[in-house]
Amino acid sequence: MKIDAIVLREIRMPLVQPFQTSFGTTTDRRIMLVEIKAEGFIGWGECVAGEHPYFSDETIDTAWLVTAQELAPALASADPEHGGKCPGIFRQVRGHRMAKAALENAIWDLEAQMRGIPLAELLGGIREVIPCGVSIGIQSTMEKQLSEIEKELAAGYQRIKLKCKPGWDVKMFEAVRTRWPNITLSCDANSAYRMNDIEHLVSFDDFDLLMIEQPLWSDDFYFHSLLQKRLDTAICLDESIRNRRDALAAIEMESCRIINIKNGRVGGFSEAIAVHNAAEERGIPVWCGGMLETGIGRSHNIALSSLENFLLPGDVSASKRYWKEDIIEPEVTVSSKGEITVPQSIGRGFGVREDLIKQLTVRKEEIRALAFA
Numbered sequence: 355m356k357i358d359a360i361v362l363r364e365i366r367m368p369l370v371q372p373f374q375t376s377f378g379t380t381t382d383r384r385i386m387l388v389e390i391k392a393e394g395f396i397g398w399g400e401c402v403a404g405e406h407p408y409f410s411d412e413t414i415d416t417a418w419l420v421t422a423q424e425l426a427p428a429l430a431s432a433d434p435e436h437g438g439k440c441p442g443i444f445r446q447v448r449g450h451r452m453a454k455a456a457l458e459n460a461i462w463d464l465e466a467q468m469r470g471i472p473l474a475e476l477l478g479g480i481r482e483v484i485p486c487g488v489s490i491g492i493q494s495t496m497e498k499q500l501s502e503i504e505k506e507l508a509a510g511y512q513r514i515k516l517k518c519k520p521g522w523d524v525k526m527f528e529a530v531r532t533r534w535p536n537i538t539l540s541c542d543a544n545s546a547y548r549m550n551d552i553e554h555l556v557s558f559d560d561f562d563l564l565m566i567e568q569p570l571w572s573d574d575f576y577f578h579s580l581l582q583k584r585l586d587t588a589i590c591l592d593e594s595i596r597n598r599r600d601a602l603a604a605i606e607m608e609s610c611r612i613i614n615i616k617n618g619r620v621g622g623f624s625e626a627i628a629v630h631n632a633a634e635e636r637g638i639p640v641w642c643g644g645m646l647e648t649g650i651g652r653s654h655n656i657a658l659s660s661l662e663n664f665l666l667p668g669d670v671s672a673s674k675r676y677w678k679e680d681i682i683e684p685e686v687t688v689s690s691k692g693e694i695t696v697p698q699s700i701g702r703g704f705g706v707r708e709d710l711i712k713q714l715t716v717r718k719e720e721i722r723a724l725a726f727a
């Protein structure tokens with residue numbers, strides 16, 4: 355495809371309520387969107403890097419820099435035939451996977467439009483609906499925690515994930531389990547524990563959790579494998595899995611029994627599919643993680659979640675849980691059965707509200723292919 359221009363935009367959007375994890379609290383999001391114009395079509399991508407380097411070492415500012423200086427110029431002069439070509443085009447740039455994913459996913463989006471098929475189909479998806487869970491941030495009181503859970507169960511969500519950290523774990527699990535003995539529950543520590551906490555972590559087995567997500571270091575496999583040996587509950591890795599090789603290492607070492615796939619964390623759809631396939635071949639179920647995305651990233655997550663081995667409910671939930679007004683039309687909605695319907699229309703299946711994006715934009719930069727370079 356012949357790329358005419360790549361437009362980077364920073365938009366600012368306040369969350370409907372603060373989202374607290376073991377690594378910090380997010381109130382207002384700063385999000386880099388990429389728009390790629392080619393042959394009369396427009397592909398969109400969203401960079402999931404945060405405002406601070408707390409979840410990963412990337413931020414919106416590092417992503418902007420490396421996209422404007424390295425990735426976008428390389429892509430614009432490569433005229434890729436499809437999204438799967440992007441990892442090769444970006445190979446010289448080490449790391450910066452969230453920045454790479456935003457561009458790569460926009461190319462897949464463009465290709466789906468050019469071929470006139472749904473993005474989910476282009477990715478190899480087979481599901482018509484995807485099962486949905488929610489991630490519940492750390493709350494200031496137990497009362498608030500219970501009422502948040504009550505609200506999401508009433509909305510139909512199939513799995514509740516409890517963000518936890520030392521001091522906000524077993525007592526909270528106990529309160530939740532006392533109230534709801536049978537619901538599907540998991541927890542996510544975002545690397546808040548250390549090996550000194552191992553006996554404490556083993557006590558999480560009492561709460562019949564579907565999984566414990568990333569309890570230890572964000573870059574670790576070995577200590578997770580020691581912990582997994584001590585636990586009945588499955589460990590799920592999020593932060594540690596950067597690519598297919600990491601998934602193979604983690605599975606081989608028995609560091610986890612479940613994998614969370616995030617498009618941005620692994621560098622885009624190509625690697626996300628590679629991780630999915632590697633896990634599937636080894637009998638390890640996966641689910642799609644979330645990064646407080648707007649509707650653009652959310653629509654990409656929906657398409658990805660339609661692949662066969664996305665066997666567990668993901669953190670892909672309704673737009674209104676995060677945004678007063680989403681930047682896509684229609685917004686993402688979840689049925690009373692806790693499912694999202696995978697669009698069968700061309701491309702992402704959600705329109706982009708360009709006027710609203712214009713209003714929210716605080717920074718913009720356009721990159722063109724070097725003419726006659």
Ligand code: OSB
Pocket residue numbers: 409488489542544592643644645646647669670671
């Ligand atoms: O670890 O899954 C995580 C949000 C930001 C950073 C990391 C994580 C999360 C979530 C939110 O849990 C999931 C969502 O977008 O709904």
Ligand code: MG
Pocket residue numbers: 542544567568592593614643
């Ligand atoms: Mg996580």
